[in-house]
Amino acid sequence: MRRKIAMILCATMVTTLFAGCGSGTENTVATSTEEGKEETSANEGEVVSIWHDGDEAIMKVIEDQVNEELSDDNITVKFEKKSGLTDQIKLYGNDAESGPDMYMYAHDSLGTFVEMGVLSPITDVVDESVYADMLPMTQEAGNYKGEQYLLPVYFETLLFMYNKDLWEGEVPSTTEDLYAYMQEHTDADAGTYAVVNQHSTAYNVSPFINGFGGYIIDEDANPGLTDEKTKEAIEYNKKFAELQADGDYNTVTTLFNEGKAAAIVGGPWLISGIKDAGINLGIKSLSDFTLPNGNSLAPYSGIQGVGVMKHAAEEKKDAVAKVLTAISDPEVGIALAKEASCAPANQKAYEDEAVKSDEMIAAMERTAETAEPMPNIPEMSVMWGPAESLLAAVNKSGDDLDAAAEQYQKEAEAAITDMQ
Numbered sequence: 001m002r003r004k005i006a007m008i009l010c011a012t013m014v015t016t017l018f019a020g021c022g023s024g025t026e027n028t029v030a031t032s033t034e035e036g037k038e039e040t041s042a043n044e045g046e047v048v049s050i051w052h053d054g055d056e057a058i059m060k061v062i063e064d065q066v067n068e069e070l071s072d073d074n075i076t077v078k079f080e081k082k083s084g085l086t087d088q089i090k091l092y093g094n095d096a097e098s099g100p101d102m103y104m105y106a107h108d109s110l111g112t113f114v115e116m117g118v119l120s121p122i123t124d125v126v127d128e129s130v131y132a133d134m135l136p137m138t139q140e141a142g143n144y145k146g147e148q149y150l151l152p153v154y155f156e157t158l159l160f161m162y163n164k165d166l167w168e169g170e171v172p173s174t175t176e177d178l179y180a181y182m183q184e185h186t187d188a189d190a191g192t193y194a195v196v197n198q199h200s201t202a203y204n205v206s207p208f209i210n211g212f213g214g215y216i217i218d219e220d221a222n223p224g225l226t227d228e229k230t231k232e233a234i235e236y237n238k239k240f241a242e243l244q245a246d247g248d249y250n251t252v253t254t255l256f257n258e259g260k261a262a263a264i265v266g267g268p269w270l271i272s273g274i275k276d277a278g279i280n281l282g283i284k285s286l287s288d289f290t291l292p293n294g295n296s297l298a299p300y301s302g303i304q305g306v307g308v309m310k311h312a313a314e315e316k317k318d319a320v321a322k323v324l325t326a327i328s329d330p331e332v333g334i335a336l337a338k339e340a341s342c343a344p345a346n347q348k349a350y351e352d353e354a355v356k357s358d359e360m361i362a363a364m365e366r367t368a369e370t371a372e373p374m375p376n377i378p379e380m381s382v383m384w385g386p387a388e389s390l391l392a393a394v395n396k397s398g399d400d401l402d403a404a405a406e407q408y409q410k411e412a413e414a415a416i417t418d419m420q
Contacts, residue, residue: 045074093118101312120313141373150305152345199241210298
């Protein structure tokens with residue numbers, strides 16, 4: 001694995017070096033000279049840098065909360081946005097001079113960074129009690145090979161979003177009743193739909209696959225496209241796909257925002273466009289839908305978390321420990337929910353009345369009961385292609401499921417072998 005990662009690093013070296021030209025001094029906390037370091041330290045105390053590639057407004061909420069809490073400790077946290085964060089970490093993760101002390105990113109990249117040897121488990125710096133209040137699903141996302149590497153901060157997952165002005169009656173509680181509603185309220189010839197979803201996108205089909213007990217890839221990096229339960233889920237999803245337009249992201253979001261679809265399966269990333277469209281939005285957790293096997297729908301979830309570079313765990317252990325402890329405070333989660341509509345990882349944040357009464361965030365918390373973190377092993381990166389080719393073959397081309405599953409299982413296995 002390390003040999004493969006080294007090959008990836010060499011392949012990306014030129015691109016990332018040129019991408020960083022002209023912005024190096026802008027993206028470092030202190031200058032490269034000892035004199036500059038001393039000046040920064042004197043002015044700001046100890047500085048802890050956290051690289052990210054996310055929404056800067058969200059990072060500002062966290063930064064402000066943490067810096068306020070750490071003001072008496074003379075510690076300053078600085079979030080620095082880095083485009084192409086994965087490549088940047090590959091280049092500078094072990095560089096105490098030019099790299100970050102910590103990083104904040106989606107959890108599914110975790111395995112890659114750990115295998116590169118740039119991260120320390122956060123338990124090298126803080127006690128397990130620091131993340132004890134985090135939702136179990138979010139804790140699981142930050143664990144790799146039995147070690148906790150990420151402190152979860154907030155998460156996203158799929159939801160059932162519906163137009164209250166178009167939906168008739170109560171939203172069903174079983175997928176079979178939902179399908180019956182779709183049959184009665186879909187008129188493809190007229191271009192109107194009851195429910196739309198990206199039915200051939202693996203992330204959007206994960207509620208069925210996981211709910212049926214199938215898997216795209218297991219923790220030992222074995223692809224699951226030919227697993228009988230995976231195929232059962234894909235076959236079940238197919239009948240829904242037939243009533244959901246073509247499943248393209250732009251198509252389904254446009255249909256919903258233009259009032260031509262009564263409901264859509266999507267995440268918080270759709271909220272801005274929905275609000276702009278003036279939709280009278282209702283939200284239901286996918287965990288509240290029961291499959292024919294008695295299980296709930298179980299979507300994938302993406303968790304944003306904070307990890308610690310090895311050099312910082314050694315050289316800035318006390319400061320990093322205080323930063324992690326400050327980020328874990330429920331007040332950070334409450335601020336994220338109120339100011340940025342993020343679903344906090346910290347369970348105690350949901351005790352706040354304003355957070356508890358937010359329909360979307362409450363639905364996200366409910367969904368966390370059945371949601372599964374996207375696999376954080378490096379091999380997951382090559383699984384999306386074969387999985388989605390399989391879904392497209394079945395849903396769009398009408399190919400035989402068994403034959404297509406065998407074909408794309410072999411493609412996935414070959415891609416994983418090539419990573420060794």
